[in-house]
Amino acid sequence: MAEGGPARRRREVVVALARGAGVAAPVLGLLEGGRTAALPAGEETDMAVLQAAVALEHQAIALYDAGLGRGLFPAGLRVYAVEFRGDHLGHRDTQVAIVEERGGRAPEARRDYLFGPLGSGEQLLRQAVEIEGAAQQAYTTLISQIRSRDYLLSAAFILVDEVRHLTVWRRVLGLRIY
Amino acid sequence: MAGLPVLLAPRPAEAQEPGSAAEVLDAIDEQEADVARRLRALSEAVPAARAFAGSLLADQERHREERRSIRRRLGLPPGAAPPAEGSDLRSLGALRSAQEALVHAHAEGLPALGDSWAVDRLARHMVELARHLAVIDLWIEAEESRG
Numbered sequence: 001m002a003e004g005g006p007a008r009r010r011r012e013v014v015v016a017l018a019r020g021a022g023v024a025a026p027v028l029g030l031l032e033g034g035r036t037a038a039l040p041a042g043e044e045t046d047m048a049v050l051q052a053a054v055a056l057e058h059q060a061i062a063l064y065d066a067g068l069g070r071g072l073f074p075a076g077l078r079v080y081a082v083e084f085r086g087d088h089l090g091h092r093d094t095q096v097a098i099v100e101e102r103g104g105r106a107p108e109a110r111r112d113y114l115f116g117p118l119g120s121g122e123q124l125l126r127q128a129v130e131i132e133g134a135a136q137q138a139y140t141t142l143i144s145q146i147r148s149r150d151y152l153l154s155a156a157f158i159l160v161d162e163v164r165h166l167t168v169w170r171r172v173l174g175l176r177i178y
Numbered sequence: 179m180a181g182l183p184v185l186l187a188p189r190p191a192e193a194q195e196p197g198s199a200a201e202v203l204d205a206i207d208e209q210e211a212d213v214a215r216r217l218r219a220l221s222e223a224v225p226a227a228r229a230f231a232g233s234l235l236a237d238q239e240r241h242r243e244e245r246r247s248i249r250r251r252l253g254l255p256p257g258a259a260p261p262a263e264g265s266d267l268r269s270l271g272a273l274r275s276a277q278e279a280l281v282h283a284h285a286e287g288l289p290a291l292g293d294s295w296a297v298d299r300l301a302r303h304m305v306e307l308a309r310h311l312a313v314i315d316l317w318i319e320a321e322e323s324r325g
Contacts, residue, residue: 140305144298149289156285156301160308167312178233178313 010137017134018052020114021059022107027052031141039145043102046151049142050099051107053155056135057092058109061085063124063131066115072124077172084132084165091158098151125169132166199296200254202287203245206300209280210238211260216276219267230317234310241303248296270318277311 015031023031026048030039039045064085067073073081096106116130117123139159146152171177214235221231249256266272284304291297 136305140301143288143301144294152289152297153286156288156304159301159305160281160285160311163305163308164312164315167309168316171313171316177309177316178230 010133013130014134014137017059017131018056018138021055022110023052023055023138024048027142030145031138042147045145046148047099047102047104049146049155050095050104050151052138052142053158054092054095054099054106056138057088057095058107059113060088060131060135061092062109062113063115063127064088066118067124067128070118072118072121074121077121077125080168084168087161087165091161094154094158098154122173125173129166129169129173129175132162132169136162136166197290199252199287199291199293202283202290203249203254204257205283206245206280206287207242207257208260209276209283210241211262212264213273213276213280214238215262215264216267216269216273220270220273223268230313237306237310241306244299244303248291248293248299252291252293252296270314270321274311274314274318277307277314281307281311 011032015028018028018031026039026045039048064081068078068081068085099106116127118127136159139155139162143152143155143159146155167177217231217234221228246256248254281304284300284307288297288300288304291300
């Protein structure tokens with residue numbers, strides 16, 4: 001069945017953000033293709049998913065750093081921003097450790113990320129919804145490709161965190177949450 | 179060092195090692211029934227909660243149907259009817275605890291499935307259930323801020 005306009009638009013946003021975060025080609029192809037695509041099973045696929053996930057975590061941390069550093073989060077929402085930034089740091093460190101344990105090298109954070117305009121709290125929150133939504137969609141798409149039990153378990157709990165982040169920001173912006 | 183990622187994983191300390199796929203699906207059936215009882219009790223007691231509870235119960239119904247497909251695909255027998263018990267049914271805090279347990283049953287169960295299609299389906303259920311949990315958290319925060 002052909003994908004509708006809003007779903008296609010969401011996928012395009014996810015792919016654009018993943019590309020901007022530095023996600024590499026095999027995983028980008030999977031994100032572009034949605035659930036019908038598949039990567040070959042094995043350790044290499046786990047490593048590709050890990051590399052993509054670390055890149056997305058770097059991007060999310062950079063957004064929270066920018067928002068907190070410029071004082072853009074409204075006072076009542078800073079506590080969420082600090083909590084979510086901490087979650088992303090934990091996700092990054094967990095997955096970097098898994099990459100290194102398996103003899104790989106995790107991607108570094110980029111020096112610059114091309115976020116949209118961040119001149120106001122609302123612009124920042126809209127960007128946070130895009131970044132968190134992309135992370136949620138990416139983990140949801142990729143999780144069934146993971147082959148090792150320990151990483152699959154970790155990724156599941158990371159995904160639960162991403163859902164919470166997105167739900168809170170959508171609620172703040174008055175968007176539908178159920 | 180094979181256990182290192184598990185030790186580093188950002189998940190609750192009480193997380194259990196998953197059992198068989200049948201055990202995972204049975205645990206989800208049971209936990210989901212507990213949440214459903216609490217949602218029905220709360221929606222009777224709090225009319226403003228009816229739309230929310232109705233939406234969650236509809237999601238649960240769809241999840242149950244898809245879990246039946248997973249059981250068929252994996253060659254597992256249908257699940258048994260979960261026990262009808264539970265206390266403190268109108269407590270928002272107890273609903274939150276039950277919903278969290280349902281989310282964790284999914285997360286902990288994914289590695290036991292051994293089938294990427296089934297993992298994809300249950301992971302998508304988990305995303306919806308985690309969103310429900312976040313909404314319940316926001317509900318609790320709103321109640322607390324009202325005093």
